[in-house]
Amino acid sequence: MPNVIDTPISFDYPQQDASGATCIAQAWAKTPPHLDGAPKAAVIERIKQLLVEKDAALVAHYYVDGDIQDLAMATGGYVADSLEMARFGKNHSAKNLIVAGVRFMGETAKILSPEKRIFMPDLDATCSLDLGCPADEFAAFRAKHPDRVVVVYANTSAAVKAQADWMVTSSCALAIVHQLKLEGKKILWAPDRHLGRYIQEQTGADMLLWNGACIVHDEFRAEELATLKAKHPNAMVLVHPESPQAVVDLADVVGSTSAMIKAVVEGSAAEYIVATDNGILHRMRQLAPHKKLIEAPTAGNSATCKSCAHCPWMAMNGLQGILDCLEKHSGEILVPEPTRSEALACIERMLAFTQNHPDLLAKAQHGFVKNIGAA
Structure with a gap:
């Protein structure tokens, strides 16, 4: 039998309410079954077979296990950041997509491709930024600032995206905010305070920041x-x-x-x-x-782990979970209407911007990626 830790491991994360006050909340993650040797090879071969039979494609984030990344590349899928994952899922001809990442990535794929069936290895794989920005509290906060353009990071739920004017990823956020600033817009930004502060510093935009953070x-x-x-x-x-x-x-x-x-x-x-x-x-x-x-270090010399930078929810993606998606149709992502349609607009606006304004993207990101240029 494969080894699995059934006891959830808890993690703290910041959560803001409608008044702007922040508390520390707690979430959990678990470890998927560990496969090695012949059982692992057998699961990989079975996945490859079923991806073809089920007209499915595997798309994986850079943060998931290396075996899953390699499997995606070997089967005509994709390994990418969240922006490119969204593009790939929308443009791929497969009827079924397996998204190895965290829940908001699966939701984004479903929002963009409602005709496809979207599956994830573990539906409990979430994100502290998503958890820290509850849709109801965000709605109440947003209602207090109706004069601001709402820009939300990709790391948010479909219900939060449904309230936004723009969705952005870390590869295009600075360019889009830069353009909004040139248009004289005031911005309500959520949920990551560090990314928001950095963009505010780089662009000089008038930004009201939600108080969230990535635990990694x-x-x-x-x-x-x-x-x-x-x-x-x-x-x-x-x-x-x-x-x-x-x-x-x-x-x-x-x-x-x-x-x-x-x-x-x-x-x-x-x-x-x-x-x-x-x-x-x-x-x-x-x-x-x-x-x-x-x-890079996440702790001092006295810590048990000098660098522990790995998302516990990304780590919940396992090969057995992918196989279960294909064999049992488990882990299907559903985004109900009208939430899906309402969330679609802010995502399509981002995709159109990145496609149609490469000159603005490059200009805005000068200095964002030092010595490199546009992301």
Whole structure:
């Protein structure tokens, strides 16, 4: 029998209410069955067979297990950040999509492709940013600021997206906010406060920020990162903008997952300190095998884990879960109307912007991804 931890592991995250007050709430995650050797090989081969038989495609985020990433690539699927995952799912001809990531990614795929059946290896795989921005509290907060354009990060529920004017991802957020600022718009931003602050600083936009955070990126520590930089003075430091300001200030490259990968592949440095979920290292090593990758610290020397940067909900994606999607039709994502239709507009607006205004995207992101250019 495969090993599985049935006892949930709890995690703290910030949650804001309609008044703007923030408390610490608690969520849980669990570990999927672990497969190895012959059982693992058998499951992978069965998945490959069923993907063809069921007219299904597998799309995976950079943060999920490397075996799942490799399986997606080997079967004509896709490994990408959330923006490219959304595009791929919309444009692929498969009738069924399996989304290996967290719940908002599956919901986004369903919103864009209502005619497709969307499945996830574990429907309980969520996100602290999503959890920390409840739809009812966000609606009450938004109602207090009717003069503001509502811009929400992709890491939100379909019910929150249904209330938004724009959805953005980390690879296009700065460009879109920059354009809105040029149009004289005032912005209500949710949910990540670190990304919001960074964009506000870069663009000078009038932004009211929801108080949310990613439990992974919020744990990076500037003091420990500075110490690590001193030990590797020639290393390029790559930081995701969901990280605290003091960490971002130490970066050579600040950008999305795709921007970080681009920096490693195209950069001239031999060493890279990476401050994001360590799941991304799998793809980085494949694309730049001769470069040294160093995980940025999330804790001090006395901690049991010097760098623990891995999303517990991304880790809930397992091979057995993918097989269950195909064999049992488990984990299907459903987004009811009118929520789906109402959420569709803000996503399509983002996709149209990124497709139709590459000049604005590049201009706005100058400085966002240092030494690289547009993400």
